[in-house]
Amino acid sequence: MKNAKPLLTALFFLLTITAFAQSAVIRGIILDENNQPIENVNIKANTGEGATTNKNGFYELRIPSDQDVLVVFTHVSHKRVEQKFNLKNGSEIEYNTVLKVNVEQIAEVVINKNTSQSRTGVTTISPRVIRTIKGAQPGVENILKTLPGVNISNELSTQYSVRGGNFDENLVYVNEIEVYRPFLIRSGNQEGLSFVNTDLVSNVDFSAGGFQARYGDKLSSVLDITYKKPSKFGVSADLSLLGGSVAVETASENGKFSSISGVRYRDNSLVLNSLETNGNVEPVFADVQTYLTYRFTDKFHLNFLGNISLNQYNFEPENRQTNFGTVDEPVALLVFYEGQEQTEYQTYFGAFKANYFLNDKTTLKLIGSAYHATEQEYFDIFAQYRLGEVNTNIGDENLGEVEFSEGIGSQLTRARNDLDALIFNLEHRGDYNINEDSNIEWSVKYTREDIRDRLVESEVIDSAGFSIRPPSVMQPNFQPDVPFNGPLTAFQNIRAFNEVQINRLQAFVQYKKNTKIGEHDAYYNIGVRAHNWSVNGEGIESNSQTVFSPRAQFAIKPNWDKDMLFRVAGGLYYQPPFYRELRDSSGVVQPNVKAQKSFHIVLGNEYSFKMWDRPFKLVTEAYYKGLSDVNPYTLENVRIRYRANNNAKAYAYGLDMRLNGEFVPGTESWFSFGYLKTEENINDRGYISRPTDQRLKFGVLFQDYVPNMPDLKMYLNLVYNTGLPGGSPSYADPYDFQFRLRDYRRADLGMSYEIVNSEKTYSSKWKKSFRSLSLGFEIYNMFNNQNAITNTWVRDVNSQRQFAIPNFLTPRVFNLRLSARL
Incomplete structure (x- = not known):
């Protein structure tokens, strides 16, 4: 698959007619x-x-x-x-x-708030906060996890779920251009950099539901990123024990040309070497991004967004010991490994966007983009395990070692997975200002997805000398009392090859207006989307489907002494299947998979007030989502496997609250709370928890500084999530086995000292060269909580039981950071 056709980086040369001065x-x-x-x-x-x-x-x-x-x-x-x-x-x-x-x-x-974003239920995050608050996986997602309704229970991953949805239900835009994530990722360890380069960002908007028709067809959320258009030259750099980044901003003297480019490199060895599984690990992730703007005339602008990314993850595991059980009866799992894993993802992305300015009424844009990804996932891992009692005799030279084995066994896992994806988009967007208070917006978009995929996976499990057969094979086995005469069968064996082409035609139109109801300010937005798609490919019977998605928003700001805003949003939201949703658990593409359907209703309130003569805002949202034609899935680490049969219905409801403001003068902090309940009914067997049913969530982002030393700053990023129902064996029937992981608790602390900033004057020459310079120290997982992402299930011959051994995430890790801007 590595020899697949390379990306045609010369994309589309765009023409457009009339436009509006934005x-x-x-x-x-x-x-x-x-x-x-x-x-x-x-x-x-x-x-x-x-x-x-x-x-x-x-x-x-x-x-x-x-x-x-x-x-x-x-x-x-x-x-x-x-x-x-x-x-x-x-x-x-x-x-x-x-x-x-x-x-x-x-x-x-005194007050600085975006009233337009408040009316539409969008949360705006300051780029300064994103660049200041770091983490084990820094970026926009590191801040999103502190927002209500957003759940991330794996600090090694940039994947997130919103209000009961999964990772595939989130839209991400950069400068109105949709971006994509890798397909084959199965573990947070394999994940590299987020697509969004925070050094290039000028604005971040996030909506957790009930969003406008102008955004695409997903069920859960929208992350809308805007990159900078620099007005002068500048250089910024960030260096830490986990890697570094450099960004360069340029602008011509006549203001016609501007560019911002960033290079990032990340090596997660410091974090991954702290995990329980010992071995040789080489995680190398790098990318180059650029955003260029050229003003040919006052009426015609052309922009280009480009990205090249290389992610490599090589791992040779050696051994692992996990202690669990009780103080009185400690148990340990000891594993010895042979083999290695080699994972590589290469992505190339390019997009042109053109605007032509004519008058103060109309805008038309043309956007063309191409995305090319080649991904491979190769591994052969042989694991031999011992499950037994642990030596607890203090002073004994064998303290902590497994003395008596209650269970022994082995596992051989193998994969040769390759994927080549080439995606083209061509979109026209328009905007017409009827007057200062009303506006109409529209779009027509064509997408071509060409995907070639080879999936070859197998797993053989031996427990106490007996080969474990797959649970789907219903042949009686009475070992060891009665000999088994059936053929040996791998516990898991998946082989599939798919060549799929998906053509999509999307369109939307929406109307918004600011108005008055008596003495009260009001706003409403109504729109509708249409989406037609067809699935074709070798050995696939062509199938075409169409859906329509009406959406509406209404907000009112009463003329009261208290600064209050009320809003309601809702509509029908469809998610036509992307390639991964078409592929069932055996790897075979099912072209007749229907779009998942969701009815959204969101009720929101914003209360802006002053406390300690400083601005604060309390945002509260209650929501309900009723889902039909649901495509059930299993979730293991970050890998999603769909059943591809639309045989379920589901619901999600909850309450989100967020209080943000200047708890410390001159800094922004917030406290979040979320309650969620989401369940699904598969084949009318009754409602059970969905894999993303994370009931309670608390998040804190707090910034502070030393009063007598304001250049010494601190941040605290704290998250608590109740456990996900993801601890059962992957082969288990969810109706027979509902098991939750332990609660997720994590606190990251960062401290920095600003050596140079804009509020100081300097006599030394070297300091005059910097606009800012800071030195930082960070503690990830400050309280060393043992969070788990999955369970490993091991059989005990002595007691005839299965033990759930947690696969722990990262412990406490220390990091140093140097940041500068010229």
Whole structure:
């Protein structure tokens, strides 16, 4: 499969006709030191736009979007204020500030919130928070796990589940371009870098449900990323014991060309060598990304987003010892290994996006992208195990070793899996501003997916000298009392070869409007999506299906003394099957798999208030999802295997709460709580917990600094999740065996000292070269909690029982970090 056709990096040369000058709105109130409004404050943007405050101190300024804009506030009797903004198209933020007399430094911002995002139920995360808060797997996902409704129980993985959905139910966009994840990943150990390079990010939006029609056809969530358009040259670098990254920003003097590029390298040896399984591990992950923008004229812009990624994971396990049981009766599993695992993922991605600006009413865009992935997963692992009693005699030279074996056995696992995926997208998007308060948006998109896949896996299990047959083979076996005369059969044996082509045609149209209901501000959004897809391939009977997905949102901000906002969102959400959902547990593609269907209803409230003279916001959402044509699956580590038969129905409901604000002046922190219940009914056998039924979730992201040493900063990233129902054997009938993993508890602590920052002045030359420079120390899994991701099941001949031996995640790990910006 490595010899599969390479990616055609020359993608699409785009043409487009009319377009709208993309813009965002800033509005607010300017106050003096006595909290009185100031009239006739002159507000000027460096792009030419301007405004003036009225007698109530109110102003509204429209600025270009997706670029750095410097806005200056001036008044004859007050000192000037300068603030830089970089807002997404259609964003509306409230920016209130205080002008002081005879001072050189401006006062702090009183309120800074995005009212447009609040109306649509979108959570906006500051890129500064993402770049500051690191973790064992740093990136956007490391912050998402602290949000309500988002569950991540594996710090080695970037996969996440939202409100009862699985990993395949989440949309990820970068600059309106959908990005993809690897197909063959089965373990968090094999995962490398998140696609999103945090050094390049200017805006992060996240929606956990009830999202607009403008987003694609998935059931759970949307992560919408915007990369920077730099206005000047800059270099940033980050170096730690786990790898490093460098990002370079450039901009031409005439402002026509800008670029931002990043190189990342990561070596997870420090983390993986702390696991219980000892061996030689070589995890090497690297990628290069670039985002280029060129303004041919004021009316025509062309952008390019490119990515090349290489992930290699080589592992030669040697031995493992896991202690479990009780203090009085300690038990240990001792395993000796032979063989190795070689996993490699190469991905190439490129996308062009063109805009042509004509007037202040209409925009049309054309986006073309291509994604090419070659993945291989090869391993031959022979494991011999002993299960027995542990020596607990203090002072004995054999303390902690297995003395008496209650069970012995072996396991041979083998795989030769290869996959080659080539995906093309061509999309037209349009936007028409009817007036300042209403807008219509539309899109038509064609996708071609060409996938070649070879799946060859086998597993042979021997327990106490007897070959374990697959549970699906219903032939009586009365060993050891009666000899067994049947043929030997591997416990698992999967062989499949698929050549599949999937053609998709998608479209949406949506209308949104800001209006008034009496004295109250109101907003609504209605839209519909259509999705047609056909599955073809060698030995596959062609099949075509079509679904329609109507969606709507409504929000109202009452004219009350308290700053409250209420919203409701809902609709029908379909998820037409991607390749992995078409493939059943035996690896065979089932072209007749239908789209999973979900009815969403989300009720939300936002309450903005002040505490300790600082801004806070409490966001509460209650949700219900009713699902039909559900495609049941099993989840082991991060590998999903579907049944591909749509033979279930399900539901999910819960409550999410998040309180965020300046608990410490000048920093953003939040506390999250989530309750979830999700169950499924397979073949009308009754409702049981789904693999993602994670009932309770608490998350904390807290930032602080030493009052007398504000350059010494600290962050705490804390997550508690109740256990997932993923601890049963993979072959077990879920109706006969409901077993939950232990609760997931983890706290990561980071401390850093800012040697150089923008608020200091320096005499030494070397410090003048830096815009920022910091040295940090991090503790991952600070309390050394033993979290488990799966169980290994071992038979005990003596007691005729099976033991669930937890496969633990990473223990406490220390890391050093150096970050700089020129």
